Amino acid sequence: MKRYLVMAMRKPNFSDEVIAPHLAFLDELRAAGQLEMTGGFSDKSGGAYVLKADSQEEAQAIVHRDPLTTYGSSTLTIYEWNTR
Template sequence: MNRYLVMLFRRPQVDPAVVPLHQQFLEDLRAQGRNEMSGPFGDKSGGAYLLRAESMEQALAIAHSDPAHTSGGWDITLYEWNAR
């Protein structure tokens, strides 16, 4: 599996009620062995997680099912990450 860095940046219209749904989404990914690490940025502008997936297409499909994305409250960008 490949690694993908998923970066999320809050939009002004973020709904605070979505945060627990996003956190549960990350926990579910962790239980599946797909989320290696995750956390918020210190300035509260967003956060990131390290996702394991077979391809960029699969990584996008997973990230786009994140409540942070489906709610429209965060901008999400993915990068294939060749971390060592």
């Protein structure tokens, strides 16, 4: 399994209405063993989370389901992360 860092940066049209569905989505990922850590930036510009997935394609499919993506309120960028 590989790790993927997902950077989620808020767009100008960001709405607080997406926060609860996004947190529920992250809870589901954690319960499935696919989420290692998550957190928001102190300046409220966005946040990041670390996924565990077998491939970039799998990570992209997961991120595509994130309410931050489906609501169009944030730009999510995925990086394969070679941690030590």
